[in-house]
Every structure is written in structure tokens, then in C-alpha cells.
Amino acid sequence: DGGITQSPKYLFRKEGQNVTLSCEQNLNHDAMYWYRQDPGQGLRLIYYSQIVNDFQKGDIAEGYSVSREKKESFPLTVTSAQKNPTAFYLCASSRDPVYEQYFGPGTRLTVT
């Protein structure tokens, strides 16, 4: 079955620690995205990548970093510089930016 996997489903970290969220897709999509979802707000774009070894900042990139070394993988690191990291993080992919995006199941990160 083709799809997007995110792991882990739940993640707990102490303040000041960096944490990396995993996103893998086997849809052979070129474009991949990371969003953050908070209650009462629309999905906000953190980073996106249209091709391996290239990525662009989204609307709220501060305190986050990404890499795209393989087409299938787009990990997101939440650094200690992110002021309010507790949120639901969603990874998505699409075959091209003009087409629909398909989402993974999400990772809920709690930082205390």
C-alpha cells in the first residue's frame, strides 16, 4: 500500500532538547511538506521541498530545520530555539505542487 508514514505518533520532550520527527513516503512524490496544526488555527506551513537536496522555508520556519537527502524521506527537527513547540505536526506529499497533497497520520509533540 502506498502512503505516508510518520513516527512516532506521540512524542514527549523536555524544554531545551532538540527532537526529530520522521516522515517517509512511498508514493514516488517529488514534493514534500511539513505543517503545524494548533487548535483554532489553520494548518501552517513550516518547510517544503520540491526536489532532493533542496527545500524552502514556509511561513513559520523559525526554530525548525529539515533535510531532504532521499526522495522518500523528509525529517523535521524541532530545535530548542522554537518558542512554542507543543503542537500536532503533519507531513504531506504531492507529485507536483499544483496537485493535491496527501497527508500522513501526524505526530503530536508535547514539550514540558
Added chain:
Amino acid sequence: EDQVTQSPEALRLQEGESSSLNCSYTVSGLRGLFWYRQDPGKGPEFLFTLYSAGEEKEKERLKATLTKKESFLHITAPKPEDSATYLCAVQANTDKLIFGTGTRLQVFP
């Protein structure tokens, strides 16, 4: 500034009671409008893409329509399993999607 507004924020329906959800947008050049369904604690599930005014798409009890300023998601004879948050997103002249805050639908038996 590109903007997407969904209404109502929440909607409670009796099973079988048809209704519509609204997504209005102001963007500089619409490339596509997307509807998603999201269940609590899960990722959004893609429903429809609409590219031009007058276009309609249907899937089971759902029908999406598009005008130059808004899109409607019509739900005909809804069932409790249709309960979810429905998200609208638009793509303007960029590679990014702009999401609305969603309509939370509850259908009671």
C-alpha cells in the same frame, strides 16, 4: 493578502438533514481549491480538487462546487460517520496551500 475563510465554524445536523459548508477566498490568481476531511487526532484525508469556476465534483453524499469567490461542500442526507472537520485550502500563484480553519460537523442519529 491571500485569505481563506470557512463558515460556519461548527455545524450540528440531524441524520438525513442536508446542508452546505462554505469556503470563501480572496487570492491573487486561483490555481486550485482543495477539500479535506479530518478526523480527531488524524491527518487530513483528501476529498476533492476544483480548478475553475463552475466545476463540480461528487463523492457519495458529498458534492463540491466552485465559483469565482467561494466553494461549497454540500452534504446530502448525512450520516453519523460523516462527522468530522472539513478543511478547505487554496493554491494561489505560489507553490503553497493556504488553509482555512475548518468547519466541525457533527451528525446525530
